[in-house]
Amino acid sequence: DAKTTQPNSMESNEEEPVHLPCNHSTISGTDYIHWYRQLPSQGPEYVIHGLTSNVNNRMASLAIAEDRKSSTLILHRATLRDAAVYYCILRDTGANNLFFGTGTRLTVIP
Amino acid sequence: GAVVSQHPSRVICKSGTSVKIECRSLDFQATTMFWYRQFPKKSLMLMATSNEGSKATYEQGVEKDKFLINHASLTLSTLTVTSAHPEDSSFYICSASLFQGGGYTFGSGTRLTVV
Numbered sequence: 001d002a003k004t005t006q007p008n009s010m011e012s013n014e015e016e017p018v019h020l021p022c023n024h025s026t027i028s029g030t031d032y033i034h035w036y037r038q039l040p041s042q043g044p045e046y047v048i049h050g051l052t053s054n055v056n057n058r059m060a061s062l063a064i065a066e067d068r069k070s071s072t073l074i075l076h077r078a079t080l081r082d083a084a085v086y087y088c089i090l091r092d093t094g095a096n097n098l099f100f101g102t103g104t105r106l107t108v109i110p
Numbered sequence: 111g112a113v114v115s116q117h118p119s120r121v122i123c124k125s126g127t128s129v130k131i132e133c134r135s136l137d138f139q140a141t142t143m144f145w146y147r148q149f150p151k152k153s154l155m156l157m158a159t160s161n162e163g164s165k166a167t168y169e170q171g172v173e174k175d176k177f178l179i180n181h182a183s184l185t186l187s188t189l190t191v192t193s194a195h196p197e198d199s200s201f202y203i204c205s206a207s208l209f210q211g212g213g214y215t216f217g218s219g220t221r222l223t224v225v
Contacts, residue, residue: 034213043116043203043216044154087153096142096207098214100154 020073022088037084112208116217133204139184140206
């Protein structure tokens, strides 16, 4: 699986937007970009995924660069419950499994 | 939405005993499930892919005789940690996908402590 690079940690003020970056310069044409988050002592939670176009759902938005070598997860208004480790993962369409990197630990400041 | 239930959430066992962890897909059928382990402040490490009706596929470095996986039905996969030792203490997590190419749903995890 192609590798992703994320900052180790980020901070955000409550109720402000958060942009979590992810670099994946070796992405292949068949790789989907997946985002998951993990709250303390819980299993990961699916956030969003996309291939080429930007995606929106009730949790977040995913902005994908035109060359697909980077993407940004956008939380429109951070809440304290959004404090978690966010993982950006590439998954080939033909592959079944997910390989996790180190992720970004998001701290939300009240 | 798809729900994966994992049981137990916590277990403490003595060295040398075996522990079974269950992973169930509650409202969908999962021909494939995945098992991960996670050490404190570390990322998830994929241990094995569990396939319904056939043998599991283990990642490099994971002992198949140590971590027995059974996927006897489309809604249940089990991970048995055999002859557990303190170094097996970890957070074990299972996951499954509702459909090919979609997002994955994860169980809430099992914290195993071997004393």
